[in-house]
Amino acid sequence: MATGRTHRPATRSRGIPEATVARLPLYLRALTALSERSVPTVSSEELAAAAGVNSAKLRKDFSYLGSYGTRGVGYDVEYLVYQISRELGLTQDWPVVIVGIGNLGAALANYGGFASRGFRVAALIDADPAMAGKPVAGIAVQHTDELEQIIADNGVSIGVIATPAGAAQQVCDRLVAAGVTSILNFAPTVLTVPDGVDVRKVDLSIELQILAFHEQRKAGEDAAHDGGRTAPAVRAATVAADRKGPDGDVPAVMPA
Amino acid sequence: MATGRTHRPATRSRGIPEATVARLPLYLRALTALSERSVPTVSSEELAAAAGVNSAKLRKDFSYLGSYGTRGVGYDVEYLVYQISRELGLTQDWPVVIVGIGNLGAALANYGGFASRGFRVAALIDADPAMAGKPVAGIAVQHTDELEQIIADNGVSIGVIATPAGAAQQVCDRLVAAGVTSILNFAPTVLTVPDGVDVRKVDLSIELQILAFHEQRKAGEDAAHDGGRTAPAVRAATVAADRKGPDGDVPAVMPA
DNA sequence: ATGTCTTTGTGAACGCGTGCACAAAGATGG
DNA sequence: CCATCTTTGTGCACGCGTTCACAAAGACAT
Structure with a gap:
């Protein structure tokens, strides 16, 4: 329950x-x-x-x-x-806010592919008062206090969360309460949202772990090509520079 | 064919x-x-x-x-x-190289979640000679010329590509040739790799477009609550600031 | 106009992933 | 030791997504 x-x-x-x-x-x-x-x-x-x-x-x-x-x-x-x-829906203009202007948030703000297709960075928001007013990617960072006002004024319906994990849910709640119905989450947390709100997650750590799994499996299979127990430790400690495991490229599935 | x-x-x-x-x-x-x-x-x-x-x-x-x-x-x-x-496979240590130390690459290098679980940033690589030697996240950036040597010396099997789209395939080819068998690609390009190499893609632009689709659909459904064909162009130009479409949260599927 | 050739659009089969619902397993209390 | 209660592990059915294979549709040449 x-x-x-x-x-x-x-x-x-x-x-x-x-x-x-x-x-x-x-x-x-x-x-x-x-x-x-x-x-x-x-x-x-x-x-x-x-x-x-x-x-x-x-x-x-x-x-x-x-x-x-x-x-x-x-x-x-x-x-x-x-x-x-x-x-x-790319024929219309989608104003987007980015919350959390750390390394990642700044990188996203600078990302060219943003404006290229219908998306416009309407505001950069950060909780650190010291950040307020500082220009990032040509846009002045605004303080979290103004979040609701910014969403309302610009008619923002898409929000990007690039905060630390601890702040993500709280930011998410405020975004949703302010009217945002689509969220792109870069924080390593499971976000809980009401029905009608879409969440998509991008998680570097998870992607790496999935790669590690397959990487380990490749190494394990190669090592297991001998009959049963010819001490395979050989390549294990050394470089796993073998290529061509019996596996194609793998899709990356990311539940929100 | x-x-x-x-x-x-x-x-x-x-x-x-x-x-x-x-x-x-x-x-x-x-x-x-x-x-x-x-x-x-x-x-x-x-x-x-x-x-x-x-x-x-x-x-x-x-x-x-x-x-x-x-x-x-x-x-x-x-x-x-x-x-x-x-x-x-997280009980062992996975050395990782990041290629392309721009805004995003730097952000990734600084990302804490990296080292937390079995992953270690073995090297940062960039094609810009001016970057060489500059420390990012406490690690000196190395030039692309040394890519093969770095991969070999550190036994790297996982590579992260954070270059511009134009350079991604070329970098990918070099990584693979040098022995990397798992690639996490942040560049907005379809990478072509030989069998046995895993590629996972993270693409901000695509995620946003998927969100935009659902966002549009929510708006469309709300607006379409009239019978059949009452010129819908109405809301198209204005801001779609309505909330709560009848849709749950959506998984994010990302083919490599 | 007719025939040939290319490429689309789709019916049908298959396989994977999900969720239900329940039997088996073990803990816990008397 | 037995009864009851909780929670796991899974057989089964269903639906979505992928792929095959081919008929229909149109272009193009003659």
Whole structure:
């Protein structure tokens, strides 16, 4: 029973499967590159290769958006860029606040890919009074006290949390209370939010641990290629510089 | 056919499902917190709440590792911490190199969660000669020329790429050639690697776009509560500052 | 206009992951 | 030693996502 906050399965969103939504930005990026090279059309095979996915998967993904291709030819690059942009809601401007301007927060503020596609850093917020007024990435940092006002004034619905773990839930609560309904969390904590609020997590530590698991497995398998017990310690302590384990590249699944 | 590099489905790793592996770090974090509070045992229900997952899922996850619980009581915290650590390969030390010491790379270098669990920053590498020798997070930055030597000398098998998109593939190739078999990629590019090399991607831009999609959908649904076709362009230009769409929190899926 | 060739769009099969619901296991109290 | 109560471990069913394989659709040449 506890607090009663449990996760829900990831509701399919208006007909478009969640997995497809997660790939649309990938397609969009590849298409944008093609667009900049003035490539007029592209086949599912080519685009799939550029996006690093299966061509059948790509076609099925696009089929959820509608029939935007021409058989025997492929997809019109410009048209598809527009359609996906519209589907992702990138035709409008999304003001974003970043809370917690430490090393990471500052790095995010400076990240160019932000403004590139419909996102605009509306404000940088930090709890340290000493930070207030200091410009980071050309924007003056504001104090946490003004959080609610900033959200309201700018109509912010997307918040980025880059605070220490201890402060994350508290910041999250305030963001949500102020009207934010989508949160990107960089703090290593499980955030609890009411229904209707989306949380996505980015966690360096978890990613590394998953890599370590596979890394260990590769080493273990190679070491276990002898019949049973020919002291394998050999390479164990030395460099594990073997390559080509029997494993492809692995998707990174991150529950919020 | 193209280059022939296509993605593979994410092979189940030695019996333990990939989805389970991705959750183990989550459990481990929750367990570590309990351990620090000297909590001796914990039930699947409690631990699941702390990790933000379903208790049945948690029990099934643990069942892949073995029967480490006691019926009627729960799980021994310390014992479970050890077992999961061992399973993830965190009982050994993983030297890691970070390539690309810009804003993000520096932030990663300073990230405390790094050293906390088995990971050690062996070197910071940057292509800018002006950076060479400069200390970041207490470590002197080294030039890209020394990449291969560093990898070899330290037995590095995990590399973090925090370079601009344009340099990522090239850096990746060098890392792999030098013996790295696991890569955490922060650059917004699709990396192509040989079989046996794991790539996990962290992409701020993609995460934001996924959030934007759901955000738009929430707004659209609220606005679409009229019958059928009352010119919807209305809200498009204005700020979408409504809250509480009928949607729970959404998992973040990130194919490499 | 007709045939050929390319590429899309999708029906169907399969496999993985999730959640339910319950039997088995052990603790605990009398 | 037996009864009861708690909590684990798991068999089972269901749904989502992926992949295959092919028919339909259109371009293009003749």
